[in-house]
Amino acid sequence: MVFTPIPALVADCIPQDRFSLGRPRFTYVLDCRHGRVLIEDLEQKYLIVCDPITSEKCRVALPCKFKWSFVGAVLCTAGYKGHSSPFKVVLLSWDGVDNQLLAYVYSSMTDTWGNVISVEAQDNIYFHGCRSTLVGNILYWPFMNGRGTILEFDLDSQNLTVIKGPPGMNDSGNFQTIQAEDDTVGLAMLSCHNLQMWQRKVNCRGVSVWLLQKTVSLHKLLKIPPQDKKRMKWQDKFLGYEEDNDVIFLYWYNTVYMVQLKSMQSRKFNGTRSREYRECCYPFTGFFPAGDCYNCST
Template sequence: MQEHSALLTRFHQKRREQHVWRRRGSSPAAPASLPDDYDLLREILLRLPPQPSSLPRASVVCKLWRAVTTDPKFLQCFRAHHRKPPLLGYFGAAFGDKVEIVFRPTLDHPDRIPPERFSLRGCSRRENYVLGCRHGRVLVDCPAQKEVVVCEPISGGQRRVAVPPEFKNGFHDGAVLCAAGDQGHVHGGCHSCPFKVVLLCMPEEDNRALACLYARYDCGYPSILVGDALYWLDMSNGMLEFDLDGQSISVITGPPMTDDFCHGSIQIIKAEDGVVGLASFSYPSIQIWQRKVNCNGVATWLVCKTVDLHNIIGLPPQLDERDSGMETILGYAEDTNDILIYVHSSVYTVQLKSMQPKKLHETHHVMDYHPFTSFYTPGTHA
């Protein structure tokens, strides 16, 4: 914030100096230590928060600001500067006269996105369900059509992918991710780049997990991308690892949890060191684990921290017996490191590093929530 204020002060000072020189009928020699107005303004605007309203609000200041904030090269630099896109909301089922896939925003006004803006159109029918969200895309399973659909809510685009024949008789899960790997590319800021679909399958006749890149094992949990591998929880509190580069699948043993946490809800996360980790929620505590692999390839699970929810301001006080029993983890946002939890008939996000909570809404329906993160500037996409 101090750096942003200093740049803004320099910008206004330079504008005043140029105004004085114009009144005198001559122009100054540009100081070598200062960039011109346009470059300096770019540096200022790059530091605006990556929320949907930031650039549109800046663009109405004047023609110069509008020229900067709508420049495609600036937009690319803006996303590269922030790297991680914001959490715009999540996709999940809506219960009412009919069950369908809907978008629920998490941001407050003026960044709050109307749910209808991110409608999945023909994919939101009752029989379809979300497999996961990543890099500005939503992967929807359409069992009746024997296909999955990659939806891009911001651009409105959809691409249909047929399910391989050998996967149609088994339970399945899947993941979508951006395939662009060029230098400087920012995931979540692209809406027309190639993508990859990974499908996992557990055939009914045996227990061998299959995977392909186009690239399906229904464990009921969405995948988590950590480094160059996708991870799914299995039924024994371990996990499946799919190496995207080697296109190989392996089974990882989970941590030695106590009975309380073994019977709680578990979520794969990105640990602070960039390695795979686990969050286990057994009310009222959240326990964070990370997996360390030494130079000999021996893996060890370590407890990073255990947090009592009673000590977090913004979450409900201790529950009585009538309210307890349904507390669970509903989802996880990779880019922002937030988990979604269900406590006391309400859904909350909790930032795992700061343990800062935010109440989203009240509901009596417990279901999977699929966080959707992306850079989004209204008016710049179809």
């Protein structure tokens, strides 16, 4: 896990040792939201929820009979704010034997996992690189299964639903679920050197459909010279999404870009080591109390 502050966006940075997990372990970041980072410990087989601002770390044992192939999300409990607030962890796993998608919800208030929630899977689920997006009180994960599948988990009703994404979703990491207008789910997608913005809406017949809202040329958006148009398609992909500021991170031919979706303003990160970012990144945003020796960092 490598923490890199975004220059010019903050006055001071979080010290690197705030992200230290103690002795070296095989760890993997699963999610990052509301000032917390969710980490999987592959060696000890448990989860770590850490707050880099306060240096607080909470170890969470995995639920019983858990299938060791999953994605996860961390978020503050509704109605609470601040670093001392209770939190929830949501894990999704695929049971290949019974062909079931399984969801588990952990509450720090009770230090327990809830009952398993399941839904039948239409086909094999590939979890690698699946990042969650929180829209209202619903979590979304787009899956790389070749069928344009998005998993929807409603935290209020505890319902787990498989929905179909817009045309063009594939296995190349060319899509990212986002927050669209009116608190609905959207999808940003890379297609033929363009950035497409989709939104899921309910039509006059009461059916949810995907509507294409905007198409923007990546060459114009990222200010890429025309001679670079020959770059191969597989070199372009999404790295992450920051919900609070509606910002996506793109990897384009060994370079990382940040794009603010509302203003469509982009920024290139010079000096970043591309090998560290070509898989995925988890944007972290935290807020320090007034008078603290540090300001906010991302």
